[in-house]
Amino acid sequence: xxxxxxxxxxxxxxxxxxxxxxxxxxxxxxxxxxxxxxxxxxxxxxxxxxxxxxxxxxxxxxxxxxxxxxxxxxxxxxxxxxxxxxxxxxxxxxxxxxxxxxxxxxxxxxxxxxxxxxxxxxxxxxxxxxxxxxxxxxxxxxxxxxxxxxxxxxxxxxxxxxxxxxxxxxxxxxxxxxxxxxxxxxxxxxxxxxxxxxxxxxxxxxxxxxxxxxxxxxxxxxxxxxxxxxxxxxxxxxxxxxxxxxxxxxxxxxxxxxxxxxxxxxxxxxxxx
Amino acid sequence: xxxxxxxxxxxxxxxxxxxxxxxxxxxxxxxxxxxxxxxxxxxxxxxxxxxxxxxxxxxxxxxxxxxxxxxxxxxxxxxxxxxxxxxxxxxxxxxxxxxxxxxxxxxx
Numbered sequence: 001x002x003x004x005x006x007x008x009x010x011x012x013x014x015x016x017x018x019x020x021x022x023x024x025x026x027x028x029x030x031x032x033x034x035x036x037x038x039x040x041x042x043x044x045x046x047x048x049x050x051x052x053x054x055x056x057x058x059x060x061x062x063x064x065x066x067x068x069x070x071x072x073x074x075x076x077x078x079x080x081x082x083x084x085x086x087x088x089x090x091x092x093x094x095x096x097x098x099x100x101x102x103x104x105x106x107x108x109x110x111x112x113x114x115x116x117x118x119x120x121x122x123x124x125x126x127x128x129x130x131x132x133x134x135x136x137x138x139x140x141x142x143x144x145x146x147x148x149x150x151x152x153x154x155x156x157x158x159x160x161x162x163x164x165x166x167x168x169x170x171x172x173x174x175x176x177x178x179x180x181x182x183x184x185x186x187x188x189x190x191x192x193x194x195x196x197x198x199x200x201x202x203x204x205x206x207x208x209x210x211x212x213x214x215x216x217x218x219x220x221x222x223x224x225x226x227x228x229x230x231x232x233x234x235x236x237x238x239x240x241x242x243x244x245x246x247x248x249x250x251x252x253x254x255x256x257x258x259x260x261x262x263x264x265x266x267x268x269x270x271x272x273x
Numbered sequence: 274x275x276x277x278x279x280x281x282x283x284x285x286x287x288x289x290x291x292x293x294x295x296x297x298x299x300x301x302x303x304x305x306x307x308x309x310x311x312x313x314x315x316x317x318x319x320x321x322x323x324x325x326x327x328x329x330x331x332x333x334x335x336x337x338x339x340x341x342x343x344x345x346x347x348x349x350x351x352x353x354x355x356x357x358x359x360x361x362x363x364x365x366x367x368x369x370x371x372x373x374x375x376x377x378x379x380x381x
Contacts, residue, residue: 151377158379162343166374171288175375178329179286224343224378269322270335273312 019061026054091246095129098239103131103214106229112217114138114192117202118145118152119210119243125152128210128243137192149181155199155211162224163197198222200230204244212239280319280381281338283350287371290330300361300369301325301332307360308334311353317341318353331374337381346378 029051036044068076099117103109114132118125125145132138147153154161166172172195173187194215202210212230214222230236289295305323312318320337334354338346354371362368 154377154379158381160380162378164373164376171374174329175286179375220347224346228344269324270320270337271322272320273309273318 015065018065019058022054022058022061026051026058029054092129095239095242096131098235098242099129099212100131102212102230102233102235102239105233105235106214106226108214108216108222108226109133110216110221113221114194114215116213116215117210117239117243118213120147120156120208123147125156125211139191141190146181150176151180151197151199152211152213153181155201155213156208159203160200160227161197162199162222162227164219165195165197167195167219169193193217194222195219196222198224198226200227202240202243204240207244209240209244212236278340279343281341281343281346281378282335282381283338283346283376283378284333284335285350285354285376286374287332287334287354288330288374289332289369289371291370291372292330295330295369297325297327297330297332303361303365304332304334304357307357307364308353310360311356315349315353317349332371343378347376350376 029047033040033044033047033051036047040048095117099115100109103113103115106115108115111134114130114134114137116130117128119128124147127140127143127145130138130140145152147156151161151163154163166175172193176182176187176190177184192215194217196216196219197213199211199213201208202212214226214230216222289297289300301323308321308323312321317338317340318336319339320335322333322335324333324335325331326333336350336353338349341349351373354373358369358371
C-alpha cells in the first residue's frame, strides 16, 4: 500500500516538475554549448542537439502532462470563488430570515424597530445579518464595530444590556460620544435614532460568539421583556448555534479587517447601602 | 439562573438643564443624602452611587438590585428617584425639574 502511494506521489512530482526540469536543463546545456567557442559546431554539436531536445521535451511535457492547464485552473478558481460567495450569501439570508422571525416573536417587528446580529471577530464586531421592516434602517451601516462601543459592547461585557437614550437628537449624539464610546462625529452619521435598545450576548456552551441587538426609535419599546421573550424562544437557540458555527463563512466576517479596540474599564463609584 | 438570583445595575442620567440657576454639586450632595434615607425602605437595592456632571447639568445615579426580577427594576428605580427628589423638595423648599435622559441596565 505504501509502495503504491509512494509511486503515485513520485508520478505526481514527475508530472508537476518534468516540464520545468527539462526547460532548466535545456538552459544549462545551452550555456555549456556556448562555452565551446569556435568548436561549438564541430566538437560541441552534440551538446547543441541535447539542448534542443531538452527544450522540445519541456514543451511536450507541458502540453501532454500538465493537466488541468493553467487556463483551466484559473476558470475553476473563478467558479469556486463564485460558488463560495453564493453559499455565503445564502447563509446570510438564512440568518436574516431567522432574526425576522425572532423580531416577530419578541414583538419588535414594527416600522420603528430593527434587529441585528453581530459576530465577535478579531477584537471587533462584524454585522452578520440585519432586519427591519423599515428600509431606511435596513442598510448594513458601518459593517464592523469596535469592542466597547454602545450597547453591543455593554452586552458583550455584561451578558445583556437594556438602554434608553435621549429623545433629542443633539443630546443623543452627545450621549453616544460621551458615554458610549463613539468617536467624535460618528453619532451624527447614524441613520436610526434608537431610543430604546435591548442587547444580549450570544453564547454556546459557555463560549461567547456574538451579540443580538434589538432597537427601536420608540422609548421603552425594546426592554427587558424583549430579552425575556428572546430567552424563551427555540429560534434563539438555533440562532446561537448558527452564529457560532457558520459565522466564519459569511461575507462580512471574511472581509473583516483587524482592529485593536478595547472597552475601557469604568471607575468604581458604588457604595453599599 | 433565574432573574431573582441575579444582580442588576441600573445607571440613570438625570438632566437638570431646565433649571438654569442650579448648583449641580450641591444638588448631587442633597440627592445622595436623600437617597440614603429612601433606600432604607428598599431591601432589594444593595448599593448605589451619585455622580454629578457639572458641565452637562446632569447627575448620574447608579442602583444595584438583588433578588428582584429585571422587569420590575425600572418601575422601582423611578419610584426611588421620585421619592428622593420629593424629599429634597420638602426639605429645601425648592423644586427641581429632573428629566430622565438615559439609562442602562446590565447584570452585575
